[in-house]
Amino acid sequence: MIRERYLNALTLALFVAIPFWAITADEPFTITLMTRAVVFAIAAVGLNIALGLGGLVSLGHAVFFGLGGYAMGILAYHAQNYTALTEWPFLIEGTKSMPVIWLAAIVVSSLAALVIGILSLRTAGVYFIMITLAFGQMFFFFAISWAEYGGEDGLSIYVRNGFPGLNTLDPIQFYGLCLGLLCLVLLFAWRLSGSPFGLALNAARQVPVRVETAGLDPVRLKLVAFVLSGAITGLAGALFADLNRFVSPTMFSWQTSGEIMIFIILGGVGRLFGPVVGALVFVALEHWLGGLSDFWHIYLGLLLLVIVLFGRGGLIGMLCGREAVHD
Amino acid sequence: MTDAVLQTSGISKSFGALRASRDISIDLKPGEIHAIIGPNGAGKSTLIGQICGTLKPDSGSVHLLGKDVTHQPTRARARAGLGRTFQISSLSMEDTVLQNVLLGALGASGRPWRFFSNVLKDTSLRETAEEALARVGLLDQARMRTAELSHGQRRQLEVAVALTQKPKALVMDEPMAGMGSEGSKLLTGFLDQLRHEAPILLVEHDMDAVFSLADRISVLVYGEVIATGTVDEIRANAAVKEAYLGDEA
Structure with missing residues (x-):
């Protein structure tokens, strides 16, 4: 059995080494693939706060991923057309600045998570899954019918948005930016899980009645977790849109929600690096198996079956065993 | 009266x-x-x-x-x-004994909205928690996973959690x-x-x-x-x- 922290370090090392190799070997597409993995990992680190720590099985995280994407799409669309987003009650113009876009993505997806959370946290179990799924579908069909922003066809952004001091058109620079954000988000998730809030949330997942008896409100704890979770997934959505320079309703689809959850299940639910390992493996499989057969999802399905049946802790659980008792 | x-x-x-x-x-x-x-x-x-x-x-x-x-x-x-202990143990089984009493102390402190500090390094919470564990005689088991405790020890832990709330x-x-x-x-x-x-x-x-x-x-x-x-x-x-x-x- 490998110690989990060594596996985590190894994973991070891969995220540095592979693109480094790709530059020297002149394989720019590998860098794009790795960027995809990093962005997926950020989205899944977000979901893992709700799912792994809070026990909230959300099948609606595509809402936040999509909102992040459309925050980028709409702001950049107006910037490239030199039109205002709105002139009333005050003038809001588009922007091509990533930090502003990220902030917008985080704010919008947090607000959506707050509203969805307040409504869906009245339920639990299968009903919670269904309600979050229903919200996802609502946003999906709303995006499809919103003709002003491309409707079903989505929005294309011609030039990637900018970040002060970097040339984001250079794949490796954009990759580095995303990897930096992933590290920040991981740092946040790590601190969160060991914090007073993390302790209370962890207990609220296992024994809500105990949390209540200790004088805390388990539903409010879960709501805050859901909002934080949605905000991070929203940020990932903005990055994903910038990676593809394209936004479409697909980002809101239930398949997207499912994929984000698959990353976590592949890697290990509730493990800090579970979403990261899962996203990396998923992108690798998508690339290699996808090259072998159009029906690569069959193999992915088989792999998921094996992992769920034999390794409850995902790949990290299989390699490192049960989570060590924290000191 | x-x-x-x-x-x-x-x-x-x-x-x-x-x-x-x-x-x-x-x-x-x-x-x-x-x-x-x-x-x-x-x-x-x-x-x-x-x-x-x-x-x-x-x-x-x-x-x-x-x-x-x-x-x-x-x-x-x-x-x-109002403190309470349960008939059927309601403890976070995946967590350590210490984490369970810390939850009680955290509830009593009324300050769960801290997202970055390490709860295990919060001396005031930890003192309350360890004092309660010592009183029921579970201090030596503080780092054990709760699921590994014997039935009787779980009952003691239930009492300890209630004690943290003063x-x-x-x-x-x-x-x-x-x-x-x-x-x-x-x-x-x-x-x-x-x-x-x-x-x-x-x-x-x-x-x-x-x-x-x-x-x-x-x-x-x-x-x-x-x-x-x-x-x-x-x-x-x-x-x-x-x-x-x-x-x-």
């Missing part, structure tokens, strides 16, 4: 045709252990639920430290000083259940001391413990308190003998 710390006034609760609580008025005075006994299905859990706030009485009221808490949720009652009144639902005679003797001695810190409303099946600990006993049968009195009075009560104690007493 001193004021009651905890008091129910004529609370009733029905589930359909089943009248689980009928006009129950009991109180808990400072420094005492008030035991509630009764056969299975007498409505003990329903009574506890209404006292702790998981169930709402159809009528009547619950007072804690002189305040009407009938319409307050469990967490508000907990913050006001309760002004305790409701204990069968703290001795499933304990060996040695463990239950230790816990009996501990509760004997604890009553001076916080009076205890004790629901218990272990009659040896009840008779040696209780200052007063109330007997609950079919949702009704048929007698309240000292140990001797209850032992001598004909109606209680017939309904519950049988030949044992």
Whole structure:
């Protein structure tokens, strides 16, 4: 059995080494693939706060991923057309600045998570899954019918948005930016899980009645977790849109929600690096198996079956065993 | 007469045709252990639920430290000083023993909205938690996973979690259940001391413990308190003998 922290370090090392190799070997597409993995990992680190720590099985995280994407799409669309987003009650113009876009993505997806959370946290179990799924579908069909922003066809952004001091058109620079954000988000998730809030949330997942008896409100704890979770997934959505320079309703689809959850299940639910390992493996499989057969999802399905049946802790659980008792 | 710390006034609760609580008025005075006994299905859990706030009485009221808490949720009652231990252990089994008591201390501190600091390095929470563990004799097990504790140790941990909240009144639902005679003797001695810190409303099946600990006993049968009195009075009560104690007493 490998110690989990060594596996985590190894994973991070891969995220540095592979693109480094790709530059020297002149394989720019590998860098794009790795960027995809990093962005997926950020989205899944977000979901893992709700799912792994809070026990909230959300099948609606595509809402936040999509909102992040459309925050980028709409702001950049107006910037490239030199039109205002709105002139009333005050003038809001588009922007091509990533930090502003990220902030917008985080704010919008947090607000959506707050509203969805307040409504869906009245339920639990299968009903919670269904309600979050229903919200996802609502946003999906709303995006499809919103003709002003491309409707079903989505929005294309011609030039990637900018970040002060970097040339984001250079794949490796954009990759580095995303990897930096992933590290920040991981740092946040790590601190969160060991914090007073993390302790209370962890207990609220296992024994809500105990949390209540200790004088805390388990539903409010879960709501805050859901909002934080949605905000991070929203940020990932903005990055994903910038990676593809394209936004479409697909980002809101239930398949997207499912994929984000698959990353976590592949890697290990509730493990800090579970979403990261899962996203990396998923992108690798998508690339290699996808090259072998159009029906690569069959193999992915088989792999998921094996992992769920034999390794409850995902790949990290299989390699490192049960989570060590924290000191 | 001193004021009651905890008091129910004529609370009733029905589930359909089943009248689980009928006009129950009991109180808990400072420094005492008030035991509630009764056969299975007498409505003990329903009574506890209404006292702790998981169930709402159809009528009547619950007072804690002189305040009407009938319409307050469990967490508000907990913050006001009502501690509780559960019949079936309600602990975070995946977490360590220390983490479980820290949760109690965190609830008592009322400051869970801290996202970056390390809870294990919070000295004030940790002192409260470790003091409570030391009192029930679990300090050596602090780093063990709760699921690895023996049944008796889990019961002790339940008590420790309640202690971290510095309760002004305790409701204990069968703290001795499933304990060996040695463990239950230790816990009996501990509760004997604890009553001076916080009076205890004790629901218990272990009659040896009840008779040696209780200052007063109330007997609950079919949702009704048929007698309240000292140990001797209850032992001598004909109606209680017939309904519950049988030949044992």
